Amino acid sequence: MREDLLKESTDVADRILELNHITKTFPGVTALDDVHFDLIQGEIHALIGENGAGKSTLIKVITGVYEPDSGQILLEGKPVRFHGPADSQRAGIAAIYQHVTCYPDLSVTENIFIGHEKVHPLTRKIDWRDLRQRAAELLERLDADFGPRTIMGNLSVAQQQIVEIAKALSTNARIIIMDEPTAPLTNRESEDLYRITESLRDKGASIIFISHRMEDMYRLATRVTVYRDARYVGTWPLAGKKREELIMAMVGREITQFFPKRSVTIGEEILSVRNLSRTGYFKDVSFSVHKGEILAITGLIGAGRTEVCEAIYGVTHPDSGEIALDGKPIQVTGPADSIRHGIGYLPEDRLRQGLVLQWELFRNVTLPTLGSFTTAGWLNTLREQAVTKELTEKLEVRASSVFDLAGTLSGGNQQKIIVAKLLAGTMKVIILDEPTKGVDVGAKTAIFRIMNDLAAQGYGIIMVSSEMPEVLGMSDRILVMKEGKVAAFLDTHTATQEQILSAAVPGSGAA
Amino acid sequence: MKRAATFSENFRELGLLVFIVILCAAFQIRNHNFLTLSNIRDLLADTAILGILSVGMMMVLLTAGIDLSIGATLALAGMVSALTVFAIPTISPALSLLEGIAIGVAAGALIGLLISRFNVLPIIATLGFMNILRGITYVVSGGAWVSSYQMSDGFKSLASGTVLGVRGLVLIAVVIFVIFAYFINHTRTGRQIYAVGSNAAAADISGIPRRRIILLVYVIMGALAGLAGVLWVAKFASAQGDTATGYELSVIAATVLGGVSISGGSGKVSGLILGTILLGILNNALPLINVSPFWQQAIQGVVILAAVLTNVIVKRNNQRIALRRRAI
Numbered sequence: 030m031r032e033d034l035l036k037e038s039t040d041v042a043d044r045i046l047e048l049n050h051i052t053k054t055f056p057g058v059t060a061l062d063d064v065h066f067d068l069i070q071g072e073i074h075a076l077i078g079e080n081g082a083g084k085s086t087l088i089k090v091i092t093g094v095y096e097p098d099s100g101q102i103l104l105e106g107k108p109v110r111f112h113g114p115a116d117s118q119r120a121g122i123a124a125i126y127q128h129v130t131c132y133p134d135l136s137v138t139e140n141i142f143i144g145h146e147k148v149h150p151l152t153r154k155i156d157w158r159d160l161r162q163r164a165a166e167l168l169e170r171l172d173a174d175f176g177p178r179t180i181m182g183n184l185s186v187a188q189q190q191i192v193e194i195a196k197a198l199s200t201n202a203r204i205i206i207m208d209e210p211t212a213p214l215t216n217r218e219s220e221d222l223y224r225i226t227e228s229l230r231d232k233g234a235s236i237i238f239i240s241h242r243m244e245d246m247y248r249l250a251t252r253v254t255v256y257r258d259a260r261y262v263g264t265w266p267l268a269g270k271k272r273e274e275l276i277m278a279m280v281g282r283e284i285t286q287f288f289p290k291r292s293v294t295i296g297e298e299i300l301s302v303r304n305l306s307r308t309g310y311f312k313d314v315s316f317s318v319h320k321g322e323i324l325a326i327t328g329l330i331g332a333g334r335t336e337v338c339e340a341i342y343g344v345t346h347p348d349s350g351e352i353a354l355d356g357k358p359i360q361v362t363g364p365a366d367s368i369r370h371g372i373g374y375l376p377e378d379r380l381r382q383g384l385v386l387q388w389e390l391f392r393n394v395t396l397p398t399l400g401s402f403t404t405a406g407w408l409n410t411l412r413e414q415a416v417t418k419e420l421t422e423k424l425e426v427r428a429s430s431v432f433d434l435a436g437t438l439s440g441g442n443q444q445k446i447i448v449a450k451l452l453a454g455t456m457k458v459i460i461l462d463e464p465t466k467g468v469d470v471g472a473k474t475a476i477f478r479i480m481n482d483l484a485a486q487g488y489g490i491i492m493v494s495s496e497m498p499e500v501l502g503m504s505d506r507i508l509v510m511k512e513g514k515v516a517a518f519l520d521t522h523t524a525t526q527e528q529i530l531s532a533a534v535p536g537s538g539a540a
Numbered sequence: 541m542k543r544a545a546t547f548s549e550n551f552r553e554l555g556l557l558v559f560i561v562i563l564c565a566a567f568q569i570r571n572h573n574f575l576t577l578s579n580i581r582d583l584l585a586d587t588a589i590l591g592i593l594s595v596g597m598m599m600v601l602l603t604a605g606i607d608l609s610i611g612a613t614l615a616l617a618g619m620v621s622a623l624t625v626f627a628i629p630t631i632s633p634a635l636s637l638l639e640g641i642a643i644g645v646a647a648g649a650l651i652g653l654l655i656s657r658f659n660v661l662p663i664i665a666t667l668g669f670m671n672i673l674r675g676i677t678y679v680v681s682g683g684a685w686v687s688s689y690q691m692s693d694g695f696k697s698l699a700s701g702t703v704l705g706v707r708g709l710v711l712i713a714v715v716i717f718v719i720f721a722y723f724i725n726h727t728r729t730g731r732q733i734y735a736v737g738s739n740a741a742a743a744d745i746s747g748i749p750r751r752r753i754i755l756l757v758y759v760i761m762g763a764l765a766g767l768a769g770v771l772w773v774a775k776f777a778s779a780q781g782d783t784a785t786g787y788e789l790s791v792i793a794a795t796v797l798g799g800v801s802i803s804g805g806s807g808k809v810s811g812l813i814l815g816t817i818l819l820g821i822l823n824n825a826l827p828l829i830n831v832s833p834f835w836q837q838a839i840q841g842v843v844i845l846a847a848v849l850t851n852v853i854v855k856r857n858n859q860r861i862a863l864r865r866r867a868i
Contacts, residue, residue: 344745365747374745382745385738387805396735397746399728408726450746 044103045070045235046091046122046204051100053086060086061097064261066254068204073226073236075246075267078256079279079497079530084239087256088206091237092124093117118145123197124206131189133182138164140181141196167195171225187218194225205229206237211245212331223248241329242535243272255279273527276534280497280526288502289478295505296320298356299489300372300458302341305350310336311513314350318458318489323480325504325521326493328533333513334493335377338460342374343367354457368397373451375444377462377493383447386436390428391417393435393446398454420449424479441472448479458489465499477503497526509533552799552854556814556847563821570829579824581707585699585775587820588713589768593791594798594816595720596761601795602724603757604737604804605662608788609651610765612673615783617643617769619677622686622695622779629692633774636695640770641763647673648762652755670788678781688777699775709771716764721809733757737804793840794819797847818843 046068053061061083068074078084089095091102093111102109104120111117131140138161146155164177173191175184181192190210197205207226211219226249230236238250246253247267255262255278262278301317311333318324326334340347343361351358354370361367364374376382384393391410394417395402402413417431424445428438435446444464451459461480465473480503484490494500500507500521507524509517509532517532567574593610600607617640624639625631647669654665688696701708724730735743736753743750773779798815800807822843826836 342745363747363749364745365749368747376745378741381739382741385735385742385805387738388734392731396731396742396748399731403728406727408728408731410726 043069045105047103047106048087048091049101049103051087051090051097051102053090053095053097059259061090062259063100064256064259065264066261067264068235068237069252070235071230071233072252073230073238073250075250075253076237076239076256077241077246077253077275077279078262079495081258081495082256082279083259084256085208086259088124088208088237088239091117091204091206092122118200118202121201121203122206123200123202123204124208125190125193125197125210126208131181131192133180135181136177137168137175137179137181137184137192137195138177140192141167141177141199145200163199164195167198170198171195172221186213187215187221190214190222191225194229198229202234204235204237206239208239209241210238211240211242219245243275244535273531276527276530280530288498289474289481293321293481293484295322296487299354300341300491301353301356302337303351303353305337305340305347305352307336307340307345307347310345311340311510314510314515316508316515316518318491320487320489321484322506323484323490323492323504325500325507326491326510327495327497327500327507327529328510328516329535330495332510332533334510335462336513337510338374338462338491338493341367342372342460344374364397368454371455371457373397373454373456373459375447375451375459375461375464377466379443379447383450384435384443386434388435389432390421390426390435390438390446391431394420394431394449394453397450401454416453417449420452421446424449424452425475439468439472441468441475444468444472444476445479448476452483456488458491459483460491460493462493463495464492465494465496473499497529500529501526511535552851553808553810553814555850555854556798556811556818559847560814560818560821563818563825567821567825567829571825574825574828579828583820583824584710585707586824587816588707588709589772589775590791590794590820591713591813591816592716592764592768592771593787594794594812595716596757596764597791597795598720598798598800598807598809598812599724599733599757600662600761601792601800601802602733602737602804602807603754604740604802605655605754605757606792606802607651607666607758607761608663609647609666609669609673610761610768610791611784611787612670612677613644613647613762613765614769614772614787615781615785616647616673616677616680617641617766618773618783619681619686619769619779619781621770622691622773623680625692625695626686626690631692631695633694633698636774637698637767637770640766642766644762644764644766644769645759646762648759648765649755651762652758655758656751656754674781674785677783681779681781683781685781686773686779691774691777696774696777699771709775712767712771717809717813724809729753729756734805737806739805790819793844797844799851815847818847 044067048064048066051061051064064083064087066087076084076087086095090097093114093116096112109120111120132143138157141164142160147159148155161177168175168177171191171194173188175188181189184192210222214222226236226238238245240246250267252264253267253270253275254264255275257279296319298317298319303315305314306312314337316324326337328334336345339345341352343363343366352361353359354372359370361370380386385396391414395413399408402409414431421428421431426442426445428442435443438446464476468476480490480492492504501524504521507519507521507529508515509519509529511533512535519528564575573579596610597607620643621636621640625636651665651669654660655662699707699709703711724733732743732748732753735746735748736750740750772784794816795812796802797818798807798813799811822840826839831839
């Protein structure tokens with residue numbers, strides 16, 4: 030059957046869905062640049078690409094969450110325009126998202142039918158008995174081991190995914206999109222999911238399957254489409270396509286971004302982490318950071334990078350392992366401790382965790398180190414402002430004064446303010462979690478320069494990043510994480526993108 | 541480096557002040573006894589307890605919390621101190637105050653622990669304690685009152701005594717406001733209280749002991765409520781089981797009138813003072829100008845909503861100004 034499918038793939042008539050020349054831009058970013066995608070009736074089609082390649086945006090275009098700036102969507106050969114998720118749902122498209130979007134306090138039935146409940150035409154009363162029965166039928170089709178009255182929050186992630194699939198089926202979807210469904214699942218749970226996916230296909234559904242796991246793709250899909258940097262790279266039949274070729278297609282770009290040159294002598298070890306473990310998040314992570322060194326921690330989203338950093342900083346507590354600073358083991362019970370020891374942290378979610386947006390810059394900058402601005406119980410506001418002024422000038426923050434509210438700055442400048450927060454104290458090690466996320470190219474370069482300056486001053490720097498060029502351009506050593514473990518330690522001078530990616534991708538065996 | 545947009549940031553307080561002046565003028569026209577020295581003294585004495593409590597409430601609201609139990613805390617502290625005075629008439633007034641504060645601290649600490657350690661929602665935890673403390677008040681008093689003749693003169697002088705012509709009650713409130721203004725604006729802990737209410741996640745990442753801060757504000761609130769309880773009983777020379785029932789809502793109203801946000805993180809001492817005075821004036825003046833008691837409550841409600849609405853509009857305007865400043 031598969032061979033038939035491949036032969037016919039050039040036949041336009043079999044394409045249930047086709048996207049041509051789709052472009053979607055957001056302020057400052059092009060998320061999709063003139064891309065193509067097509068789906069054949071009854072196939073499982075894998076969509077792969079690095080973080081930020083445009084996969085999620087494509088999904089949102091197909092489901093009508095975003096309207097493309099230009100381009101054409103053909104559904105069974107006819108051009109369509111979706112003005113919202115309701116439109117695409119009506120057209121028979123359903124998506125199962127990476128993070129299950131459920132209502133944890135409601136029952137399985139309510140979750141499945143939310144938004145398209147069957148109501149009595151006159152009284153508008155929901156016909157629960159009918160819905161529960163239909164839910165039970167759907168769950169049976171999916172071999173679920175729980176009933177329609179179960180409360181969603183009591184289910185495991187795998188079970189919740191089954192509910193999401195049931196939800197897709199309840200709308201009579203012909204096209205089902207699965208966005209990294211296996212990421213949170215164990216191998217056995219994934220196996221169940223494969224079975225369900227295949228049975229859906231056999232019953233006539235066409236499926237777009239997004240995954241970082243090579244094994245998912247080879248196990249399920251007939252064809253694969255690769256995106257890179259918001260562009261379409263190509264579509265191939267999977268049979269006979271080698272893993273290395275696909276990885277090459279995913280990363281094969283030149284490093285075009287500007288990385289400032291630096292000449293730093295790497296000094297003695299400052300921070301050492303030994304066998305750090307936290308159940309369910311990461312296991313046996315060991316590494317060290319030296320004075321003047323930039324250590325990059327990379328890996329796929331969900332590999333445990335942020336979790337390790339949060340544990341070092343004391344936001345969460347590791348179950349076992351040892352953290353030593355300047356050779357002496359330290360006890361960290363919370364961020365207050367780590368700040369006192371000299372470990373600073375720039376969180377990934379800077380709006381939520383980094384800044385008090387409605388506060389002036391100077392109050393933000395001094396927040397973690399208020400103690401050093403206090404004399405005899407009196408907070409020295411003038412000194413706070415002076416120190417902030419000095420730091421913002423040093424970091425070239427574009428703001429009219431230290432009284433500007435943090436919320437009024439641009440992303441890059443906000444990021445600099447968080448760096449200033451770290452520098453207001455006496456830090457030895459600075460952890461930067463995705464420091465260039467959501468900032469424009471100019472601000473990126475500025476942040477890189479600041480990182481180099483800090484390294485030159487003898488700070489030890491840990492940079493968590495998903496962006497390959499940044500990892501290769503900025504760091505001295507690279508730690509690759511995979512599924513909560515250290516997958517590889519690479520020297521930046523000799524490392525290649527292919528090496529990093531094959532270490533990071535689960536199921537590729539290079540660990 | 542001069543601070544820009546000072547006017548718009550202080551507009552709210554100025555507006556409140558202007559509103560108070562207009563209101564006073566209107567009351568004075570209706571009743572010439574309103575702005576006499578003796579009435580102003582009465583007004584301040586009546587407002588002092590409200591002011592003391594609103595200081596505590598402002599701290600609680602700054603952390604995005606709320607305290608519904610303070611009316612009951614006040615009643616319990618007042619009742620216990622009155623019973624003590626009845627039993628030992630020679631006890632010094634200062635000791636009575638300390639007794640009330642101790643009871644308030646104990647109640648506040650329990651509430652604070654529930655909220656900070658066990659993550660009970662503030663409205664639920666304090667609702668529970670409102671009933672518990674009110675119940676205990678009835679239990680310790682056996683449902684009876686402690687009346688004026690059962691209290692020592694020294695005890696009653698806590699409220700009626702004067703220093704340089706100013707009522708002791710008012711003096712205590714002023715001292716508390718001064719200490720509070722210093723604490724909230726110029727100490728590290730004060731800044732951290734604002735941080736916890738503005739952005740709890742950022743406060744955690746910045747190493748602020750959030751749970752300890754939350755415990756602290758409820759303990760302070762309790763201490764002030766205990767203190768207010770002793771003063772209340774001394775002032776009215778009567779301790780009853782139902783003393784100050786529902787008074788917590790007046791306190792919250794005064795605080796909100798002063799521009800303190802229920803959602804946490806914003807509020808100023810200057811606004812708090814004005815809000816308390818405004819509510820005090822409404823309480824004092826409406827009866828003076830022969831407004832029917834039935835209407836008094838409704839008018840208070842309208843004023844509170846009008847003030848809050850103004851607050852929203854001013855804030856929106858400030859944001860627009862801030863955004864305009866972004867284009868450097």
